[in-house]
Amino acid sequence: MQPSTKLYTDLSGYYDLMCADINYPEQSSGVRRLNQLFGNGGRSHLDLACGTGPHIWHFLDSGYQSQGLDINQPMLDKAKVRCPEAEFTLGDIGSFAFDQPFDLITCLLYSIHYSSDIARLKSCINSVHDALQTKGVFCFNAVDKNKINNNLFVNHTAEHQDGAFKFSSGWHYRGYGEQQSLKLCITKTTHNVSETWKDEHPMVALGFDELAQLLEPCFEVHIFEHDYGKIEPWDGQSGNALFVCVKA
Known part of the structure; x- marks a missing residue:
């Protein structure tokens, strides 16, 4: 995958x-x-x-x-x-x-x-x-x-039958070239046990x-x-x- x-x-x-x-x-x-x-x-x-x-x-x-x-x-x-x-x-x-x-x-x-x-x-x-x-x-x-702030992330939380979720996302641009990325992070907490998934999507x-x-x-x-x-x-x-x- x-x-x-x-x-x-x-x-x-x-x-x-x-x-x-x-x-x-x-x-x-x-x-x-x-x-x-x-x-x-x-x-x-x-x-x-x-x-x-x-x-x-x-x-x-x-x-x-x-x-x-x-x-x-x-x-x-x-x-x-x-x-x-x-x-x-x-x-x-x-x-x-x-x-x-x-x-x-x-x-x-x-x-x-x-x-x-x-x-x-x-x-x-x-x-x-x-x-x-x-x-x-x-x-x-x-x-x-040209306006991307690499330190700015949007966060929110949500409740689901599978547990409590925290989502975070933010743009990142290295300052040159024709690629930026969207950084994503999901944390799921169930019965005080947390799992985290991170991904980075290459974008134009x-x-x-x-x-x-x-x-x-x-x-x-x-x-x-x-x-x-x-x-x-x-x-x-x-x-x-x-x-x-x-x-x-």
Whole structure:
């Protein structure tokens, strides 16, 4: 098994606990508002790196025809239980194709960075472009490599029938090159006995200017502050942002 997928397969049963502090309703609602503003009015939707399908669940509930793609079958198995009416495809966001084009493609929770390098990210962008209808929208969030604080970690705890969990995650960028990593740590404590899993996911690193340059040959690019409850232009300073890309 590849180290980069260990936590998402062996511990896929705990993935929703790991993401328990994410406001999926707000994120899904915010993306739908952006799609209404910039899109073609259609409701066919593909969620890349969909995980266990929480975003898809909210899109379906709002009348979208949603389906998901993920590289990990254990995640898709759980997504199918959560959203039995949706279709799910095992595949890589770096290279995919569908018979029918979509009106909206999302890639949330910074999953755009799962591309291993710039060449793979370009392939992902081209695949998205080919899979979109005219005036279709590609919406994702990203982190600017130049703004990463290697000492900043996000932590939260959760209770489960298997025990008490502590989750920690943080970005790391060495200061040069086109790779960054996401460091993850899970500690499970049951009856005062603790187990810890650590993993580090290699991801593509680039600044927002570089990212916009990659997107602009294929899309009209809009960059917003990383706030799903508001629609505000990116201030040019913050290291997290929402990208809304419209296919010409």
